Amino acid sequence: MAPMRGRCNKKEANRGAWTAEEDQKLAQVIEIHGPKRWRSVAAKAGLNRCGKSCRLRWMNHLRPNIKRGNISDQEEDLIVRLHKLLGNRWSLIAGRLPGRTDNEIKNYWNSHLSKKIKQNEEPVRSSRWQEPGTVKTKVQDMDSVAKRSEEGTSKTLEDSKYSFGGDGIL
DNA sequence: AAGTATACCAACCGCGAGCGC
DNA sequence: GGCGCTCGCGGTTGGTATACT
Incomplete structure (x- = not known):
């Protein structure tokens, strides 16, 4: 019987941008x-x-403690490293960045970082990673990422399912 | 000043996983 | 164990703002 599977009713549901009034109603109900x-x-x-x-809407805009805009250099660097580690697991990456949403990180990656990475990798492959201290530095970096993730939330990089040595990043 | 291209962000879509009955 | 429902995720699209010619 044509299950909804969580799909919206395209004909009847309101679509497009949210109004302040809708936001308010939603926030109220969620509060309760x-x-x-x-x-x-x-x-x-x-x-x-x-x-x-x-x-x-709640996850990306109304949740408390959401940071908007201005992704810092540290955050950017962390995103890049986590992406190397995890691939397009935006929700996991977002889990390492308090206040950031998966959608925001995904957008940021698609509009900024993917290009940046390409630029960095095209001319001399991974000049970025072969600067002084290269491999070792990276290992240390990954280490700190792992540490942070342990300290961070309960989501621990899916429990080393995505182990650091597995995909040739090291 | 007008038109066009590009960047950015918000929202939608489809799929798979998990859970309860 | 099978089925239906809900949720969460990642990919993609559409709209608006800004930069450029």
């Missing part, structure tokens, strides 16, 4: 019921939006 059961959250808020859309 918590950020779960997104479909019912959407219904309770009286929003003509699908749960998915509400979740996205």
